Amino acid sequence: MPPEYDITAADVGGQRAMVIQPSILDDLDPDLKSALAARRVANVTGECPACGARVRWPNRAERRAAARAGRAMTIVFVHEDDCVALCDGD
Numbered sequence: 001m002p003p004e005y006d007i008t009a010a011d012v013g014g015q016r017a018m019v020i021q022p023s024i025l026d027d028l029d030p031d032l033k034s035a036l037a038a039r040r041v042a043n044v045t046g047e048c049p050a051c052g053a054r055v056r057w058p059n060r061a062e063r064r065a066a067a068r069a070g071r072a073m074t075i076v077f078v079h080e081d082d083c084v085a086l087c088d089g090d
């Protein structure tokens with residue numbers, strides 16, 4: 001079964017955004033549920049509630065390159081090694 005997603009409206013980096021995220025389904029493994037819950041909060045607030053990791057925003061050159069290519073920007077979080085958001089270390 002493919003994953004299910006939902007959309008959250010958020011203020012991301014000072015701009016309104018739609019954040020598409022995996023839904024937390026009842027039948028998921030408890031560790032995966034915890035990981036998804038932490039990631040969902042991190043994705044809309046810019047800070048991981050479990051380890052405090054903060055989003056690394058693309059710099060101006062990266063934003064312009066994404067706009068020229070017509071693609072979405074890559075947003076990066078670097079979580080602590082033991083953060084629940086990493087679930088199985090992946």
Ligand SMILES: [Zn+2]
Pocket residue numbers: 038048049050051052053079080083084085
């Ligand atoms: Zn984290």
